[in-house]
Amino acid sequence: MRNFLKLRGNRTFEYKPRYYKGEGSPFKIEHKLDKYRSTATSNRGLKNKFSSAFDDLKTEGDRNLKIRFLIILAVLVLLFLYIIDFDLSIFFKP
Incomplete structure (x- = not known):
């Protein structure tokens, strides 16, 4: 009964990447474009972030x-209107 209430701990493994030969830690998660983005810096405060x-x-x-982008967006909108069978004649009254 005593072992039933005791939870097992998580297993730990010592993982070393086999083929990683890059700089820094391979486990550090960083976006590729963060170094070019000014909003990714440690701006404190809501006003500084918005500015x-x-x-x-x-x-x-x-x-x-x-x-x-505008051409692709226009094609997609027209395709959507064609699929739902939208009638454009309501805008052009002779």
Whole structure:
């Protein structure tokens, strides 16, 4: 009865990656783009986080990427409207 109430502990293993030859710890989780992002720094306070996020929005991005995104978005919206059989004639009354 005494062993029934006692919970087993978790097993521990000593894992060493076989083929990892990179820098630093292979177990450290870090996003690849964090070093380029200004909002990933340790900004304390809500106001500082919002101001740094707005500063990132003000920077100009790639124009071709924006145009490609808008074209893909328009095609997907039109495809969705075609699938649900939306009638566009309600906007164009002769």
